[in-house]
Amino acid sequence: MKKKFAMAMLVTAMALGNAITAYAVPARMEDGTLFDSDYYAENNPDLMAIYGRDTQKLYQHYVSCGKAEGREALPSKYVYPELPAPAGEEYTIEELLAIYRNIIESNGITWDPSLKGNWSETIGQHDILEWYNYDDEYNGAGWGTGFLEPNNIERNAYSDLEAFAFDDGTGHKTTRYYFEVLGWDEAMGMIEIVAW
Numbered sequence: 001m002k003k004k005f006a007m008a009m010l011v012t013a014m015a016l017g018n019a020i021t022a023y024a025v026p027a028r029m030e031d032g033t034l035f036d037s038d039y040y041a042e043n044n045p046d047l048m049a050i051y052g053r054d055t056q057k058l059y060q061h062y063v064s065c066g067k068a069e070g071r072e073a074l075p076s077k078y079v080y081p082e083l084p085a086p087a088g089e090e091y092t093i094e095e096l097l098a099i100y101r102n103i104i105e106s107n108g109i110t111w112d113p114s115l116k117g118n119w120s121e122t123i124g125q126h127d128i129l130e131w132y133n134y135d136d137e138y139n140g141a142g143w144g145t146g147f148l149e150p151n152n153i154e155r156n157a158y159s160d161l162e163a164f165a166f167d168d169g170t171g172h173k174t175t176r177y178y179f180e181v182l183g184w185d186e187a188m189g190m191i192e193i194v195a196w
Helices: 002-016 039-042 045-051 056-066 094-106 128-133 150-165
Strands: 144-148 179-185 192-196
Touching: 002 150, 039 045, 039 056, 039 144, 045 056, 094 150, 094 179, 144 150
Parallel strands: none
Antiparallel strands: 144 192, 179 192
16 A cells, blocks of 8 residues: 555656756767767757757757867766677667666666566566556565667666666665566557566
8 A cells, every 4th residue: 555655646746746857868869979968058058049959950069069179968977888789780679678788787777686576476467557456465676667769778778867866765876776578569669668
């Protein structure tokens, strides 16, 4: 019951719109460069006044003169590991998941399968959309379902790092994670996961 109450409170807080600010995360540009347009705009008010938050115009400025001027394209709070080239013409699902994990773990979040708890014996035996009916039987860490976008796997990883940075109200940030792949959602073209 505690978990249901806590989830209801979280949903209510989100619906009311609290003071939490959502930040953008880096995106891979067409030439392969990782670039955070919101970070670039917010740290260069002179450019924000001219280009607003137009990603393409901000990136063009960065390439044409911003880099030479010493302007930063990315916040220094992250580690940005080099990504391996795909084995074939495109990344496989397994390679994309490895990229996701590499980014998360390069930034100090540890893979911990013990977070899974008794998922398989309780919630995992039922349709994921009916989790709330079996929540009281689950004794693992916090969890949720979601999707990883194959074309935005890096963005997904950095977005999750932003989420991990929000502490639990006691000043402790998330330092461990675990997820399982539920499958491929053909209709959405995304990898469906459940994560802790």
